[in-house]
Amino acid sequence: MAEIVISNLRKEFGAFTAVQSSSFKIEDGEFFMLLGPSGCGKTTTLRMIAGLELPTSGEIFIDGEEVGQKPASERDIAFVFQMFALYPHMNVRGNISYPLISQGMKRGEVREKVAEAAKILGIDDILDRPVSGLSGGDRQRVALGRAIVRNPKCFLMDEPLGALDAEFREHMAEELRNLHDRMGATTVYVTHDQLEAMQMGDKIVVMNHGVVEQFGTPQDVYDKPATMFVAEFIGAPSMNFLKFRDSVKAGSTSVQLQHQTLDIPALRDPFEGDLVYGVRPEHIRLSDQARYRGEVIASEYLGTTQIVTLLTGNGEIKARIASDQPARVGEQVGLDFDGRTVSLFDAQSGRALRSELNEGVLSHV
């Protein structure tokens, strides 16, 4: 089991900088998500932890030992790829045994280890079946078996569920998380799927253009985004951004938009200039009394809830409300924002302003 510390890690490919200067810490036993859009540097970061790429500069510590320039074989980690490859001519047992046999482990011991791994994964009944006839889920379990049988210090996974269809992905996500809870091994997991990250992770690192934008628990990253990029990337539909100009003092608990006073969490610093009022769709209620007005231009029915799109003086706003609440297209309605949950951003830098809501989280960004 392992604690992994990444310090000022940088990777250049020729003139292209894939990872600029990442620093974060993965605690022993954590399920840790590297999240971001394609090209953000998440896979490169994972490959550097694995030893499949060597960093241009910076350090990687596994259990206190600096391994940045060591080859993969000396790091005692297991890598699960997006496209898991099994040996088609071998049966399940052969596939899972392979890493142990190639290490020169004794037959009896191999049998024992394989039985143990198979039991954890619930595939002990198919050990003697050829892998070619297996379902997608069982193939994935065999690939995992091959990783866990070595009992490595940590698991690195690169979108292991990316190739599966939605329904099955959700099922495997739960299974992976349960497996992690049973084994307690440090796991670093790369994904571009924000829901997967929220659902499975103990901590999330959000990356963009090779830069770590935020690092924290899923709930903190969602509720207290450090930047507009994070606020937009996590959550579907995204956080609404209402652009406005104002001058606010330290301690302010409201701002002026469209000549209306809207609540915000108490600000810690003064600010003057272009601002963005960030509010999540589920923190907007439609109410006849509210003085901030908008026109319903569309509603998307989702069963339990519906997404209502409104045209306001600040552009289009999406609200998530209960589906039994009426929202007719063309209707003028009032919008009530839950001020406790609002983030204010500096429009220029995209960074969140420090407030009562987020100061605890922003201080260690």
Next chain:
Amino acid sequence: MSEVVLRNVTKTYGDNIAVDQVDMTITDGAFVVLLGPTGAGKTTTLRLISGLERPDQGDIMIDGRSVIDETPAERNVTLVFQQYSLYPHMSVRDNLAFPLRSPMLKTPEDEIKKKVAEVAEVLHIEHKLDDKATTLSGGEMQRVSIGRALVRRPEIYLMDEPLSSLDAKLRADLRVELKRIHANLGATLLYVTHDQIEAMTMATSVGVLNEGRLVQFGAPREIYENPVSLYVASRLGQPRINTLPADLFAGSPNGAVTVGLRPEHIQQGEGKRSTVVRVEHLGDQTRLHLTLDGHDIVTLADGHTTLEPDDTVDIQPRNALYFDANGDRVAQGGQP
């Protein structure tokens, strides 16, 4: 645009019945989404309408005429595939113009120019028209391949999971875009997916397929609120509907074996005592995993909930759905 009617259509491959006696009417201007898991017969249905497959039995009518003996080209339909295939050596403009330049259509060049410009604007790819197809991102390529269908005005647009290879953000954007295109063009669309969000948000009608049979057809809200079977009820809703023994709670109707509880069917605060197993914060929703007499139940909680594992919550059903031993819906006497 036209009405498309399927009458008693069956297609088998050897012993496997891919499409089983399907009757369906896609009205002029409708956006019909066929929903079902892999192997339900969705894609086969599309291929039958497009003319890529021939039914063993039954009839397919477009605009009132039987098209069974017509070639795909004669049927005047367009098909968008899951995997976009563009001509890599051509510019975006030429890719979009390609279908119009087919010898069958003989479109004049100035009209081609006009149509390409129109479609490029709808799909927000005007600025990419002179770029090579290979320089585009995945989302842009898929928009071009949808655009290649939209430059034509066929009787019906057929789409086979066109968004499934895209990432979540882009999928959400294109969902809205497709809906807008449908509204602006007044087009008739038949769209195949296994993604319930796409079905719920875009469709005027949803057809639910199970092992080749069309088991329910109706507006998304109708399918969600009034499913004919447990199978249909399980296709829609996130988190998924909870299925429990009907007698777990009092008040189940005669013949009911299973009670189906969606989050909005679970009233918290009174009823039977359940224990919190896990609180899952997904941002926009907070899922509450409960256990009651050994049964797992997933419901939603307020985002600011203070509940923790091992806390207890009293729950009872409200307007729940009941199903018999075959999974068919049981009417609830006296209840709304």
